Amino acid sequence: MRDRAIPEATVGRLPIYLRSLVEMAERGASTVSSGDLAEAAGVNSAKVRKDLSYLGSYGTRGVGYDVAYLIHQVRRVLGLTQDWPVLIAGAGNLGHALSNYKGFTARGFRIVAIVDNSKGKVGERIGSITVEHIDRLGQICRREEVAIGVICTPAAAAQEVADRMVAAGIRSILNFAPAVIAVPDHVSVRKVDLSIELQILAYYEQRKAVIEAVKGGRGAALDLAGVP
Amino acid sequence: MRDRAIPEATVGRLPIYLRSLVEMAERGASTVSSGDLAEAAGVNSAKVRKDLSYLGSYGTRGVGYDVAYLIHQVRRVLGLTQDWPVLIAGAGNLGHALSNYKGFTARGFRIVAIVDNSKGKVGERIGSITVEHIDRLGQICRREEVAIGVICTPAAAAQEVADRMVAAGIRSILNFAPAVIAVPDHVSVRKVDLSIELQILAYYEQRKAVIEAVKGGRGAALDLAGVP
DNA sequence: CAGTGTGAACCTTTTCACAGCA
DNA sequence: TGCTGTGAAAAGGTTCACACTG
Structure with a gap:
């Protein structure tokens, strides 16, 4: 793949990859596989490969990606080569x-x-x-x-x-x-928005509480809106 | 529509609606249409209606939603009735x-x-x-x-x-x-992550600069990765 | 008749699965 | 052999458009 628009979702993950890559470089790694990078970034490897494929074909089959080169490419794409x-x-x-x-x-x-x-x-x-x-x-x-x-x-x-x-x-x-x-x-x-983040957590927290109550057999009268 | 899981994207917007609704209530509004709420929340009205439909059918056709009642429902769903x-x-x-x-x-x-x-x-x-x-x-x-x-x-x-x-x-x-x-x-x-947000902005900022350069006819040699 | 509620179409994103290459 | 790159399938999210109703 060459050039053209990078999906929004991918743009949102590139900085995370970049941070992981920089850490790896500091620890002396010279190459990294999509699996390693996925683990460091908290996503799965298919996503890493798809995301990186939007930048170009910078990996080597059977080996992985060159850390330093990939850092450079991600920086360039994100516009971080200038201040x-x-x-x-x-x-x-x-x-x-x-x-x-x-x-x-x-x-x-x-x-x-x-x-x-x-x-x-x-x-x-x-x-x-x-x-x-x-x-x-x-x-x-x-x-x-x-x-x-x-x-x-x-x-x-x-x-x-x-x-x-x-x-x-x-x-x-x-x-x-x-x-x-x-x-x-x-x-x-x-x-x-800090308080929005907390409100979203509250939703899932509440949901867990309701699920537990149901599992414990105490949930008959509880409101189940939003519980799968 | 009654009960069951609320989509993640919707959960992420409910706090925004809630904030707008509370402001409207403070200004004395008693009912609100999906269009009004959409404008206040910075989304479109179809999205507002779809989102609210996951909570239940709380609107009145031809009229809109009762502000106070909707506030109560959103709070309940988000788990904000407790502290x-x-x-x-x-x-x-x-x-x-x-x-x-x-x-x-x-x-x-x-x-x-x-x-x-x-x-x-x-x-x-x-x-x-x-x-x-x-x-x-x-x-x-x-x-x-x-x-x-x-x-x-x-x-x-x-x-x-x-x-x-x-x-x-x-x-x-x-x-x-x-x-x-x-x-x-x-x-x-x-x-x-504050610096990730800035990096995402940098990407789009750079993209705008590149697009402008191209429009101005000075872009022949520029790298166009990520430009639509 | 204004405005909700919602199927259906559309678009984006994720995941799968495997061909192809070092 | 191990891992990339990517079509194709699946899932998730958004928008359209309109039947329906207070």
Whole structure:
């Protein structure tokens, strides 16, 4: 297989493979089979092979994949051979945590600015960065060529911040605010919502409890919605 | 439609609908159509109707859904009519941010303990909770009947913490550590990986740049892997 | 007659299974 | 012989379109 669009589901797994591959390289591995990589990434080997086949035929039959070369290819496809200037909006708890998060810089994401709308926050230093007022967002984005905006504000401010980011030319947004934001088609949004994740876990947790109750013969009166 | 398993994709959207519904209720809405809810949740109306149909036939043709009643049903299905004791492992930046996050308590997730393995952290107060040593994880889980464990440790510690949680009887884990963790079948894991989200955005961002270059006629020599 | 509920069509993703190659 | 690469089948998810009803 050569070129053309990589399925979304695959794009979502490439960073996981990449992380596993980098760990393997650090441990001195020079080749890896789809089975090994599958185990490290927590998926099955057929999926690994299909996913990697979208990048090209980089494996050797009977042997596996060259770790260093595969790392290079995955990085290239994901666009990690360049570094990406990131702006964070919202200097609350989460904004702080993200600003200090080593995992970003390690992977080529350079936090170039943190903005906030509150007098109390502007001027504060977080790591090596000074919090600036959100009204400067446009200038900052142009000056630093910011590619990715991260929203760490309360839900009520999320849409307005997103609008400002879009106006400033940002085309990729990572939204941590617990709110749905509307953006034009050409802008990509990914969202991370902590309490949604917990709610999903609660569903499955509850389901297990109900199943157990039924198995134990105590379930006659229980509501079974969602139990297989 | 009555009872039985709700598709995963639908479970993932129910919390979003719930949030929109609660906002609508606060604004005084008493009924809502699938179209309204779809707009608020950022999906299309057919999806909303299909999703809600898995809960039962709670709508009224020609009218829509009763907001309060639907909120109740979604909460019931998700298991949010009870509260869930949560334990956080790792009192670093992210552990702090999560502990202080109001969105959890607001939705019935009660943080009952924070554990860490470092002398420096144990004894520290975060909000109303005192950080305890991770060796007490088992006792705490039993005493507080912890249902959900949240891993906010560095990647290197994630698997061991997960093992301890599983040993302590936890069956639902939310993993923020940038590592794949292995758990037995009966344990649900959801993961949130900040740098993976950025890497996915980088892929699409790069793709846009390449497409533009091609449109501008400057793309002959560019590598087009992943461009539709 | 506006808006739900849902079969049926369609698209995406996963899994299977095996031919083909180092 | 061992492992990749990939068609084909199966499963899962989304969208369409319309019969039905309050």
